[in-house]
Amino acid sequence: MPNIIGWIDSATMYSLRPKQVDFDETWRSIESSIKKIINLQPLEHRIWDYNFSDIYSLCVAIPEPLSDRLYERTKACLEEHVSGLYKVISTTSEPDLLNEYCRLWRVYFQGTTYIHNLFGYLNKQYVKSKRHMEIEAGYGAYSQFITQSDVKEIGLLALDIWRQELIRPVETQLVNHLLSAISADREGKTTVPADVVRGVIMSFVQVDDIDGLREKNEKYPPSAVSNYETYRSLFEEKFLHATNDYYTIRSSKLISELDCSQYMEAVIACLADEDERSRRFLHKCSYEKVTRLCQDVMVSAHKERLHAVCHEMIQTFQKHDLHNMYTLLKPIPRGLAVVIREFESFVRKSGLDAISGLHGENVPHQFVENVLQVYEKFSAMVSDVFEGDGDFTGALDKALQAVVNYREEQKQSPKASERLARYTDMLLRKSAKGLSESEVDQKLSNAIIIFRYIEDKDVFQKFYSKMLATRLISNVSVSKDAEESMITKLKQACGFEFTSKLSRMFTDVGLSHELTDKFNAYCASNGVKLNVQMQSLVLQAGAWPLSAQLPTSSCSLPGGTSSEVPSVGFIVPPVLLPSVQEFERFYQTSHNGRKLTWLFNLATVEVKLNYLDKQYQVTMSVQQLAMLLCFESKNTLPLSYLATATGLTGELLVKNVRAIADSGILSVHDKDSLNGDSEVSLNFAMSSKRLRFKIVTPQMQRQVEKEAEHVNNTVQQDRKYYMECTIVRIMKTRKVLKHAALVNEVIEQTKCRFTPDVNFIKKNIEALIEKMYIQRTDQNDEYQYLA
Structure with a gap:
């Protein structure tokens, strides 16, 4: 039909001045247009413009506005029209009921939209002022009821009339036919066209949706009426009940006929079909409700059956079935708890199997590579099967942490720290043949993956620093870039403090090269000729783990200077002494008071x-x-x-x-x-x-055997000092703190280096109390810092 919406041109503006109006004559013209519009019959723009002007004239007529009469006549006209439509519906045969209702509704709703716009002035002025007066009249105890006034905008009035005069009388027949049509669709049959089913269902939504009638440029706040009450009470509740009954029966039938894998496939197909059906037929507010209902009936009600087979599926790597199980159980509260527990248990078992029975000279390499294989295998599983779910990632981390830190006996120290340090040592030595720089860097990155799972990171630090020292002193590092890359990776994992000594070791080597150049220049300028050319590394005792390896004794050097040499009985060859003594003299000229300890064993x-x-x-x-x-x-x-x-x-x-x-x-x-x-x-x-x-x-074999013991003893002493410093630092900041809070904060601050035992924390607290750094308050479980 032609566009029936028109605009008032300047030639008609004169008619907008308030004047006396013959209501009956004017109403006949408006009524004629309403009947045409409500039936979507053509209406000339000129007539539309005149009617728009007539409505305005009636609302501002003198000596008194005729808005009340216009509103009542319009209401009566719409009621008469809907009453006629009801007669048509009531005489329609059952099979055609939905088709006829949908046809009539589409015409009526579109016509209502046009009529709502035609009565724009009445909506904005008369209805608004009427509500305002009622609110003022009812201000106080009854004001909350005045907002539910019977005076409605014309569009909403038309929808209300449709709801009361047409939907209510035939609601039972309509809903039954809708449910039958949807039930037939579930069985793959089509009794009513999908657009008709949706059109009827959406009519229950649209009769409450005044916002759908308004033009986008109308300045109205969103309507509080659009809560889809008719849709929910009339259709949605009954539909959800019927859906529950249907899938309860269907799931019971499927679970009795199919194995678990087939059942999950069938349920996923049902959920997808029902979701697609919801989007074809229902309003969007029902999508989630339908999905949740189907999940409750088909998954939650049978989750014990799924849990019973998840152990076998994980053990046999049935990835497709596990992904289906994950998809179905994820929306269910605590639905994945059993799957996560089984997954974690299997990862732990696989990891322990991979590191048990290692033997030979290449145990560190076997250990790291085997753990990495387990990590990569199950990381891929988490990514592909469980869609990177954080709970499964956490289970993987927890299981691998248990594997890496596994100890056969409680008092036995975990071997992961030493093994990982030796693995990185092999990678960073020149003897690591057949690997490109990028391959070495990738393997170091993989080593950091395992490093993050190690609880005793300080033990790793001790072993790593000793091996780094050996590489630097012996000049057997594969490259400076590779060494620095590894230190950077450790710094990213544990912070600057963890790698500060390692960085100082690099600095010492660089400064030593410069010192050797200066020594050679010193000898040349003083006419000193040495029978042995010597390159010395001057290292800080506090940064290097070598200075205290062996006991030392003093030996005299010409010029009154003093040095120390190892007292293991080794006699320095006379051919080397002149060079050693000359370097001592040179060093003392610029570093007077410092004492050098010579480590000839290195x-x-x-x-x-x-x-x-x-x-x-x-x-x-x-x-x-x-x-x-x-x-x-x-x-x-x-x-x-x-x-x-x-x-x-x-x-x-x-x-x-x-x-x-x-x-x-x-x-x-x-x-x-x-x-x-x-x-x-x-x-x-x-x-x-x-x-x-x-x-x-x-x-020496004895030295190798004692090295781990020496490292562990050193670590325990370092931990004691570190723990005391951490406790004092916390208490200095907090002043007063409960015992449990102090223990938790200590664990949080030390976990980047090691995982402390609670008893170890208690011993250090007691030690600090004895040293009068802290004291107990009157409350026995509370401590106070002493300045």
Whole structure:
């Protein structure tokens, strides 16, 4: 039909002045237009404009406005029209009821929209003023009821008439036909077109929705009437009840006929179908209700059946079924609790199986790689099957933390910290062949994944710092960038304080190179000629874990300076002493008062072998050099002589002799059963394809065995100091604190380094009370800081 909405042009403006109006004559014109509009019959723009003007004229007529009569006549006209439509509906046959109702409603609702706009002035002025007067008249105890006035805007009035005069008389038939049509749709049958079903259902919504009638440019606040009361009370409640009955029966039938996997597939299909059906037929306010109802009936009611099979599904990695189970149980309160528990248990078992029975020299590598395989396997499972759900991520973390920190006996220290430190040491050494820089960096990043699960991070720090020191001193790091990258990763995981000593170690190495250049310049400017060129590393005792490894004793140096050398009996070769003494003098010129402790057990030298057909250049330890220098005067010596000349005894002496013999420089009759009378000879028949090689420095087995024990003892002492500092820092800030609160805060602040035992915290609190840093208050479970 043509657009029936028109505008008042300037030529008709003169008619807007208040004047006397013949109501009956004017009403006949308006009534004729209402009947055409309500039936969507064509109406000329000119007539529309005249009617708009007529309504205004009646509302402002003199000597008195005729708004009341206009409102009542309009109401009567609409009631008469709807009454006629009801007669049509009441005589319609049952199969056509929904189709006919929908057709009539669409015409009526569209016509109502136009009529509402035609009566815009009446809506804005008369209805508004009428409500205002009623509110003033009823101000006080009854004012809350005045807002429910019978005076409504024309559009809302028309919808109210439809609701009262047409819907109410036939609501039972309408709803029954709707439920039957939807039930047939569930069975794959179509008895009524979908647009008709939706049109009828949406009519229950639209009769309460005055906002749907208003033009977008109308300045009205949102209506409080649009609460879909008719839709909810008339249709939605009955629909939800019927849906509950339908799926209760269907789920019982499916659960008895199908196994669990098939049942989950069927339920997911039902939920998807019902969601799609809701969006085809229902108002959006019902979508969530329908879904929740179906979940309650088909999932919640049978979740024990699903929980019963989740153990087997997890054990056998039935990913598709597990994803279906996750999809169904996630919306159910605590529906996933059993699945999460089973998942965590399986991850823990898989992890413990992966790290049990490790043996051989490559245990650290096996440990880390096996744990990473478990992590990657189940991380992918969390991502793909459980959609990255935070609860499953937390279960994975909890399980892997238990695996990484597992100890067979309660008093036994976990081995993860040492193993991870040795794994990273292997990656960061030059001997790590076959790996590119990017591969090394990726493996270090993977190591950090495991590091985050370690509870005793301070133990890792001790082992890592010792191994870093060895790499830096021996110059065997794969690259400076790789070392710095690892320290950066540790800093990101635990903070600056955790890596501060590691960073200082790097600084010392850099400064030592500069110091060596200055020493060489010093020797050149003072005419000092050294028979041995020396490169020294001057390291801070507080940053490096090596300075206190061995007991020391003093030895005198020319010029009155003092140094310390290890007192394990080692005798420094005379050929090295001039260089050592000169460096001491140089160092004291700019660092007077500092004392150097020489760690010859960590020193290496490069030696040229000039007594063979070929000239070889060999890198060896200073201790091994001391042994070789004994053969400058004799070709064969007893082992007891080497012990006396070098000060090395026992296992250390034997290990070094075997290492030199393995290189071919010395020959021993039976190196596996050496004793004091065993003779060691210089091997003049030595031959090697390599002209440059290195003699591996042996590590005493006893030292390896005691290293972990030494680290653990050191860590326990460090923890005591760290714990006391943490408690004092907290109490200094809080002044007064309950015992439980103090323990919780201590755990929170120390967990980045280690997980403290509550008894350990209590002992340190008691120690601080004895030292009078804190005291108990009158309340026994409360502490106060003492300034």
